[in-house]
């Protein structure tokens with residue numbers, strides 16, 4: 001679907017409900033909130049479906065857009081939601097329009113605006129708002145800057161393109177508070193998060209001469225650090241920071257005997273193939289799975305799986 005086509009559809013609708021994904025990140029929340037703000041600027045009733053997973057960092061930004069319990073939607077739009085399995089708790093569909101950038105998008109919506117090469121949904125929504133309203137205002141610029149910067153690790157990850165940087169430049173010119181947002185999201189951490197990181201780094205194990213680094217986040221570590229869920233964003237990036245690592249694995253104990261695993265790789269090894277051994281999947285360089293075992297046993301199983309996949 002063309003951007004202009006999508007803009008026309010939204011212009012013709014009212015009472016619009018915007019859906020963000022489960023365990024919402026800055027991209028889904030920033031993109032959906034910016035779209036919501038722009039729709040209201042056009043005189044429409046628009047709200048975000050109340051997502052229970054919004055972490056503290058994003059609450060102030062999304063609060064003005066959350067739907068009241070009696071809101072009756074006539075048109076539903078999902079933003080950054082690749083599949084129905086990622087719907088937020090309490091939402092079951094259907095979805096009229098999906099705006100997304102995940103190559104894995106399953107096509108569950110009646111219509112889909114998909115741009116697989118875009119690093120963030122925020123880039124797509126920026127284009128959409130420019131087509132719909134001609135510009136973005138300061139509030140939308142902040143929200144879209146959050147979207148674009150968070151999905152690219154503040155423009156550090158390999159998904160960052162010239163288009164991403166043009167989008168960021170446009171948003172800063174439109175009044176986005178890039179300094180304040182960068183400080184708050186990328187340069188500030190709770191002391192609980194930092195204590196947890198310290199334990200994770202200290203407890204890492206390496207295999208195959210340091211090419212495989214495995215980090216564990218146990219319930220005991222969480223308790224000793226006094227950490228909560230909002231202290232746990234992006235923990236899967238830590239293992240890959242160790243020099244020489246080609247496969248970075250993070251094992252997170254969710255409850256005793258049950259772990260969530262995330263695998264990050266370079267081009268040498270397929271992360272998805274490793275996770276497929278445990279019924280999981282994802283992208284070639286970033287994948288995940290669950291293992292019903294404690295962290296120590298999960299680590300043993302993962303080392304064996306990596307040896308099978310990476311001969």
Ligand SMILES: [Mn+2]
Pocket residue numbers: 027028080101119120121151
């Ligand atoms: Mn995204």
